[in-house]
Amino acid sequence: DVKVTQSSRYLVKRTGEKVFLECVQDMDHENMFWYRQDPGLGLRLIYFSYDVKMKEKGDIPEGYSVSREKKERFSLILESASTNQTSMYLCASGGEGPETQYFGPGTRLLVL
Amino acid sequence: RKEVEQDPGPFNVPEGATVAFNCTYSNSASQSFFWYRQDCRKEPKLLMSVYSSGNEDGRFTAQLNRASQYISLLIRDSKLSDSATYLCVVNPTGANNLFFGTGTRLTVIP
Numbered sequence: 001d002v003k004v005t006q007s008s009r010y011l012v013k014r015t016g017e018k019v020f021l022e023c024v025q026d027m028d029h030e031n032m033f034w035y036r037q038d039p040g041l042g043l044r045l046i047y048f049s050y051d052v053k054m055k056e057k058g059d060i061p062e063g064y065s066v067s068r069e070k071k072e073r074f075s076l077i078l079e080s081a082s083t084n085q086t087s088m089y090l091c092a093s094g095g096e097g098p099e100t101q102y103f104g105p106g107t108r109l110l111v112l
Numbered sequence: 113r114k115e116v117e118q119d120p121g122p123f124n125v126p127e128g129a130t131v132a133f134n135c136t137y138s139n140s141a142s143q144s145f146f147w148y149r150q151d152c153r154k155e156p157k158l159l160m161s162v163y164s165s166g167n168e169d170g171r172f173t174a175q176l177n178r179a180s181q182y183i184s185l186l187i188r189d190s191k192l193s194d195s196a197t198y199l200c201v202v203n204p205t206g207a208n209n210l211f212f213g214t215g216t217r218l219t220v221i222p
Contacts, residue, residue: 002188031208040120042199042214043156050208058209090155098203098210103155 003027004093004104012110019078021107023091031094032074033101034058034066034088043090049074081111115139116215118200118213126221129190133216135200136182146174147185148199156199182204188219 005035007022025032033048035058047066055066063085067075074093078085087110094101118135125131137145145162158169161176173186186195187194200213 032214033208035212041208042116046210048209094208098208099146099158099161101208101210103157105155106201 004091005102006091006107007107008087008107009016010108010110012112013078013081014112015082017081017111019081019109019111021076021078021088021089021109022106023074023076023093024072025074025093025104026072027093027102028071029093029095029100030071031101032068033092033094034064034074034076035061035090035092037090038087039086046076048057054072081109083111085109086111114213115204115211116200116202116213118216120214120216122217122219124219124221125190127190127192129184129220130188131190131218132135132184132186133198133200133218134182134184135213135216136180137200137202137211138181138206139202139204140178140181142181142202142204144203145174145183146201146203146210147172147174147183148201148212150197150199152196156212159198187218190218192220192222194218 049068091104147158149159150156197215
């Protein structure tokens with residue numbers, strides 16, 4: 001069974017704080033993704049990575065950065081959290097073919 | 113224009129009913145199509161892929177109409193456990209990027 005885990009289910013941070021969200025997958029997948037999900041907007045891709053140390057911007061990368069130092073781990077960084085980054089953050093990993101994308105349980109982030 | 117558009121619902125149907133969701137996509141060159149299911153406060157999970165010839169998985173039938181650029185999901189004999197949000201997903205480029213619709217919420221009522 002594919003397992004994608006995220007470091008926290010719920011997180012509360014203050015405006016201006018640096019926030020790290022970690023995602024780990026155990027399927028040796030090359031591709032990993034970070035999305036955010038907001039009511040009425042659906043899932044939107046922030047960044048993705050197709051290999052270690054490689055990253056590509058998604059649709060809404062502003063205010064975020066990512067790090068992929070190891071194949072199994074993909075981190076999302078909010079350098080200076082803002083209230084409009086309050087959202088559900090979902091990590092996914094995938095192998096060959098888009099139908100292989102599996103999601104983690106999500107991190108609900110509240111920025112005060 | 114959004115890549116993927118779907119009616120947000122909610123759809124409230126009695127047990128045993130048949131319900132259909134439609135979704136339209138904007139990129140005529142899109143490669144592959146999926147329906148995902150997302151339960152409340154859970155992550156999305158792949159429900160089924162959608163093939164050009166249409167495909168069926170038990171009570172679920174997915175159809176693709178390339179000419180009109182829409183895909184559909186039909187659920188027959190609805191069960192209480194079918195209550196969830198159904199996400200229409202399109203892969204426009206053949207790479208691993210997916211575009212998600214906002215989801216259609218279904219509630220099956222006893």
